[in-house]
Each structure stands twice: as C-alpha cells, then as structure tokens.
C-alpha cells in the first residue's frame with residue numbers, strides 16, 4: 001500500500017509508543033517493547049510513551065478499579081524498567097483529548113477494507129465479529145492518531161504491531177495525498193532484537209499475551225521467583241539437547257523461544273548463547289534461564305511494588321506528562337483542522 005513512500009527528512013526524529021493497560025505486564029511486553037523504549041530514551045532522541053487506556057476498553061470493559069490499578073501498574077512498570085519521566089514524556093492517553101479527536105479524522109481517512117485485513121482484528125474478534133465493539137475495529141485508526149499526533153518518525157514495537165504501523169503509514173500517505181500536503185510523516189516501525197516476538201510458554205506458535213486465559217503461558221512482571229521458576233520448569237519443550245547454532249532451532253519453536261528469551265535478557269546474540277549452552281539438555285538450561293529471569297526481573301517488580309504504594313505520585317507523573325504531551329499535540333491537531341477546513345475561532 002505505501003510501498004515506495006519515503007519518510008520525509010523534514011520531520012525532527014521523535015519516538016512514540018504505547019502499551020494498553022489490558023492486564024498485567026508480561027515478559028513479552030518488557031522485552032518486545034519497554035526495554036527497547038528505555039534504550040531509545042538513552043539515545044538522546046525525544047521520546048513519548050503512553051499508557052493507552054482508550055485502547056484497553058476496545059476488547060473488554062473492566063471494573064473501573066481494575067482499569068485504574070492496571071493503568072498505574074503499567075506506569076510503574078515503565079518507570080521501574082528505567083524510563084525517566086523527566087527525560088521521556090510519560091502519560092495516559094485519555095488525559096490528552098486530542099488523541100480521540102484526531103482518531104475521528106482518521107476514521108474518515110481509513111478504508112473499511114484496510115481495517116478488515118488487520119490480523120489482530122480477525123484474531124480478537126474471532127468468529128463472533130458481529131458482536132465485537134466498533135472500537136476494536138477502529139483501534140488501528142486510533143493508534144495511527146496516537147503516533148501522528150506527535151509527528152513521530154519512529155515507533156518501537158513488537159512484531160505483532162508491525163501491520164498497525166504500516167496502516168499508520170497508509171493513513172498518513174492518504175491524508176497527505178488527499179489534501180495535497182506533506183503534513184504527516186511516514187513513520188518507521190522499529191522492530192529489533194532477539195525478542196520482538198516472545199511466544200507463549202505453553203504453545204510455541206502463539207504470542208505471549210497478557211490476556212491469554214492461561215497464566216502458565218506467560219511470565220508476568222509481578223511474578224515472584226517461585227512462580228517464574230515453576231512456569232519455566234513447566235514450559236513446553238522438545239526432548240532434544242540444545243544445538244550449538246541458531247540454524248538448529250529453526251524447526252523447534254519452543255526451544256527457540258526459550259533461547260531467544262535468554263539471549264534478550266542477557267543482551268547477547270542467539271549464536272553467542274548457543275556457543276555456551278549448545279549440547280545441554282533442558283533439565284540443565286531451564287534452571288539457568290530461571291535464575292537469569294529472576295535476577296533481571298526481581299529488581300523491576302520490587303520497584304513496581306514500591307511505586308504502587310504511592311498511587312498519587314504515579315498520578316502526578318502522568319498528569320505532568322499529559323501537560324507536556326498536550327503542548328505538542330494541540331498545535332498539530334489545530335493545523336490538521338486548518339488543512340481540512342474546519343473553522344476554529
């Protein structure tokens with residue numbers, strides 16, 4: 001659809017990404033998204049990170065107390081993982097009304113056929129799509145608004161969100177073309193590292209997900225050492241020993257997943273890891289993975305628990321972030337309205 005369209009060099013590099021507070025954070029969210037958000041922040045580029053609470057209600061309506069807790073817990077997860085709210089802008093989506101306002105414009109730019117092709121829509125709506133919410137169908141247009149409201153040039157995401165970022169590019173290109181402007185950037189998805197698709201511990205063909213009904217399928221960022229060890233011990237594997245090169249994992253999705261997780265946690269390549277552990281049985285490798293996961297995750301979950309003791313402070317951080325976000329978003333929305341011809345007095 002947007003093949004051949006180049007990112008305009010006129011836009012200042014800016015990173016935007018978000019996570020839905022639709023459950024507790026998983027190791028997949030951490031390795032595929034948050035850890036990379038922190039790396040981007042430390043590259044000196046402007047970074048904006050969002051708790052996308054308006055997306056969270058597209059699939060399920062939560063008990064209000066649960067949504068509030070999950071929103072604060074996600075903010076705590078960002079901060080405990082190293083996101084500095086002074087360096088990055090950190091806020092929740094519903095506090096910046098411009099997201100929904102630009103989302104409406106993009107509902108009018110995006111085509112039904114584009115949305116119907118989204119694999120996440122097909123997966124989440126399933127066979128009962130007539131009963132799915134309109135919000136779930138329109139989710140990618142709101143996500144495009146989240147990104148383009150800040151003229152973001154880069155979006156670090158896991159593999160599963162690539163199609164939505166491509167749709168964002170299509171929406172930007174169509175808007176620019178229809179109005180004869182070069183107003184919205186053609187944003188790049190940034191999908192890097194060993195863990196862009198962390199798989200379920202129970203099924204190597206399924207993504208690890210916060211909303212998977214089986215808690216054994218995922219490692220939650222709030223799991224304690226015993227829970228992490230038990231989940232890794234019970235993780236599905238095959239009977240063979242580990243190979244000494246990545247090629248040997250090609251037909252072994254469960255083994256590949258555990259090695260990828262290990263590599264991402266210790267920040268080595270899969271080949272480096274296999275050079276050390278090749279030839280070992282899972283009975284030996286799984287305890288090594290558990291120890292590493294506990295060593296990396298325990299400081300984060302302890303810090304999350306400490307931050308959650310003072311929810312008012314989390315709310316204040318989100319409020320300050322929302323003010324900073326709005327200062328960028330409001331003029332961009334105003335210019336969008338001007339381009340469209342909506343009179344603003």
Ligand code: AQP
Nearest residue numbers: 019020022028032033157158196197198208209210211
């Ligand atoms: N398993 C994963 N491996 C790598 N990256 C992942 N992400 C999610 N799961 C994995 C990345 O985390 C970011 C936030 O995702 P999201 O919460 O907005 O929605 P999602 O992709 O639908 O994540 P979940 O955990 O599967 O949530 P539910 O169950 O509510 O749908 C994204 O960058 C995503 O790629």
